[in-house]
Amino acid sequence: QQPVQSPQAVILREGEDAVINCSSSKALYSVHWYRQKHGEAPVFLMILLKGGEQKGHEKISASFNEKKQQSSLYLTASQLSYSGTYFCGTDDHTGTASKLTFGTGTRLQVTL
């Protein structure tokens, strides 16, 4: 089942902060975050693993609550380049490991 993201869309002024949430109904092994600009491929931002390990972008932070099967992506001091659609991809370890189920997406627009 597809993870649910919130909000669906957000508009920010440059320099403002935003939080994007991802919630799953299944127990998760890892959460992956991607940003996709219109007409382009998704670009990797962050992986959060069960147990607390993280790998990712220096200027972006995220959290992973394993008990609630939720993850949040924190964008601070937003820049125009942050605009795009953000997707979380979850791995619940059913079937073969590493298959990702992507969320519904959050459209972020940063304005001057």
Added chain:
Amino acid sequence: DTGVSQNPRHKITKRGQNVTFRCDPISEHNRLYWYRQTLGQGPEFLTYFQNEAQLEKSRLLSDRFSAERPKGSFSTLEIQRTEQGDSAMYLCASSLGLAGGSYNEQFFGPGTRLTVL
């Protein structure tokens, strides 16, 4: 630095025709994935290879879809007897996978946009 490449970037075909897409992953990556993305949605998993072995196929993948990864390098995705509902962006991703884990990021290619008339 050569990333994941896909060809063609765009394909327009008539209903009922067969199409084939190619994906060249990052050279040292042993895992390769195919996803499909429609407008306004996140990518949907189609199938996954570890080296040359196809380890999982989505139930979304009908018998008209077949994928191969001979020699564990590039991969092809073929759609036979295309339907209008097949119109979508077909994305390929690769990763350096460790046994049993999803520790490593998947790098996506630019995609092939398929339009079925």
